[in-house]
Amino acid sequence: MALQIFGIPVSRGVAVGRAVLLSSARLDVAHYFVDHGQEEAEVDRLRAARLAVRAELEALRDELPADAPPELAAFIDVHKMLLDDLQIGRDTATWIRERRYNAEWALTAQLDVIARSFDEMDDVYLRDRIADVEQVVERLLHALRGTGALVRGSGNGEDLVLVAHDIAPADMMQFKQGVFRGFVTDVGGKTSHTAIVARSLDIPAVVGAREASRLIRQDDWIIIDGDNGLLIVDPSPIILEDYRVRKQESELGRQRLRRLAKTAARTLDGHPVELLANIELPEDCAAALEAGAAGVGLFRTEFLFMNRADDLPGEDEQFEAYRRVLQAMQGRPVTIRTIDIGADKPLDADADYRDGEFTHLNPALGLRAIRYSLSDPVMFRAQLRALLRAAAEGPLRILIPMLAHVAEIRQTIAQINLARAELEAAGVRHGPVELGAMIEIPGAALMLPLFLRQFDFVSVGTNDLVQYTLAIDRADESVASLYDPLHPAVLQLVAQTISQSHAAQAWKGHPVHVSVCGEMAGDPLFTRLLLGFGLRSFSMHPAQILTVKQEVLRADCGRLAPLAQAVLGEFEPEAQQRALAALGG
Ligand code: PEP
Ligand code: MG
DSSP states (O other): OOEEEEOEEEEOSEEEEEEEEEOGGGTTSOEEBOOTTOHHHHHHHHHHHHHHHHHHHHHHHHTOOTTSOHHHHHHHHHHHHHHHOTTTTHHHHHHHHHHOBOHHHHHHHHHHHHHHHHHTOSOHHHHHTHHHHHHHHHHHHHHHOSOOOSEESOOSSOOEEEEESOOOHHHHGGGGGOOOSEEEESSOOTTSHHHHHHHHHTOOEEEOOTTHHHHSOTTOEEEEETTTTEEEESOOHHHHHHHHHHHHHHHHHHHHHHTTTTSOOBOTTOOBOEEEEEESSGGGHHHHHHTTOSSEEEEETHHHHTTOTTSOOOHHHHHHHHHHHHHHTTTSOEEEEOOOOBTTBOSSHHHHEETTEESSSSGGGSSOHHHHHHHOHHHHHHHHHHHHHHGGGSOEEEEEOSOOOHHHHHHHHHHHHHHHHHHHHTTOOOOOOEEEEEEOSHHHHHTHHHHHHHOSEEEEOHHHHHHHHHTOOTTOGGGGGGOOTTOHHHHHHHHHHHHHHHHTHHHHSSOOEEEEOSGGGGOHHHHHHHHHTTOOEEEEOHHHHHHHHHHHHTOOHHHHHHHHHHHHTOOSHHHHHHHHHTTOO
């Protein structure tokens, strides 16, 4: 019987492939495929590491003081024996030769295999000896240290899916190179940043699968059903065939959608709707253009900064990145958010995030986003100067994350003025920008008029707005069922932000642009409701744009507006469901 594991679906589609297990303790070793023809050189690297560790162990033994307990020498001998064991030497080399895994990856893969056979032992003493194997592997990894990125290169063309306890968002970025067909993690929620990046890759993904990384073994065949949040381990040929057919069908569906890329996004009753792209790196612009995005609604610039604690991108490097986005988008508006470091996007994964745990007590409520930037004005102003310089190259909007306090708004504006003055004093070319605020803290939504006075535009970050309104950690799978974008309190805040932004035209003299850039904007289930609230600008991952466009093309805003108001009036789940059903779709 095939094993079935349920988790939270975060990215659609079906993937079938062999499991590549990254156990959390070893997440920071390099994982890459060695080039064709380099397999023997990699086996030599492993051999050299074994020789180095043997020498190390021998030196340790020689240097033992005369009065050392005899067990110590015996332990060292056990480690030396393990080092020569075929399971570590020969079998690790097999992973390198047959799979082209680099030596570190091969070692951790082999350690998982050995650990499994130890797990099955009845004798507790023998079972515990896995610790010795782990120590030997750690020594070998240490001897091999100093190589490359987490994942790079491309495999043998084999279909591989990644299974891990957790993956930091920065590490997830490595998959942009497309090595894996899908991924699974034990932890995480639907709007955790890891899930968001997975969605941007448009590959099937399931998070919050609890025991998956323990139950799935290295190299198992698995099916990832990203539509239903289901994993099937070791599927029977009949199930496999069934999923292959579904995979083909979903590919056909995607092909049909692609035909909409050039169709104008306009509702049945003629309202134009702006569909913008959320991006993490300048390279994502290609996918945005391919999907027919009207511009970039959210560039999460923190991804330029992650895992570069010792070598943060300076003003020039940032300027280059922002300029590239403006150039790639060919005159379309580009909204660039200042860094949203902190919470589940630490600047330095090693320092802030270990084994799937954050080292801060309450990171989502801590030094995050604009709070972080204002705490480091030198770094903040370098980003602002880079942005102002890039603004000379095209239509650029600066978006500030996580504002709540008047003092933060004032300090931010003061820093922008200062950055501009610095550029002027140095005679450096710069351009005009529109300034916007993320509305993602309930306190900000509740005092929106203040934001509407100070800013040219607002963008609703529903991912955090849900998190902070309902006090639900968006990255915690154990409370994922309570993370509810349809909670009446959340809907009130979203609807009110949209309507107040429109109403501001009366006293501001010009409209205040309002968009939604959280995951709600890219979920077709919410398109009609948001249109009914009056939203005309949606920002989402390029992979979602065409699906949402299809909803827009079928929608009639005149009909939806009163129906959406009716949803707002319902607080009981059953009544709300009925009101939502009346929206159609
Ligand atoms: C949000 O909070 O909705 C948002 C778009 O920002 P992020 O997901 O990066 O926190
Ligand atoms: Mg946010």
